[in-house]
Amino acid sequence: MRPPDETPDTKEWTRVVQQVGVPSLIALFLVWFLSNQVMAAIETHHAEMEELMQRLIVSHETSLQVNRQICLNTAPDPASQSRCIQAP
Secondary structure (H helix, E strand, C coil), X not given: CCCXXXXXXXXXXXXXXXXXXXXXXXXXXXXXXXXXXXXXXXXXXXXXXXXXXXXXXXHHHHHHHHHHHHHHHHCCCHHHHHHHHCCC
């Protein structure tokens, strides 16, 4: 007959602790916990960087349009204007 406070889960954990030892079990738990924390931070950082990259792309495209318009407005002749329109 099993003691009342020992469930099958407790028995399995007791066996694991006996096989690997308390320090190893603590180390495994810390590795698992920290890896989950790091993954969450990496995913958050990735999402933030994607948003930043999209904003930078839009900013770059706007800058190119403004520079092209300045070039067109200040070009002295049609040949210079056509060079403004050509892709770099």
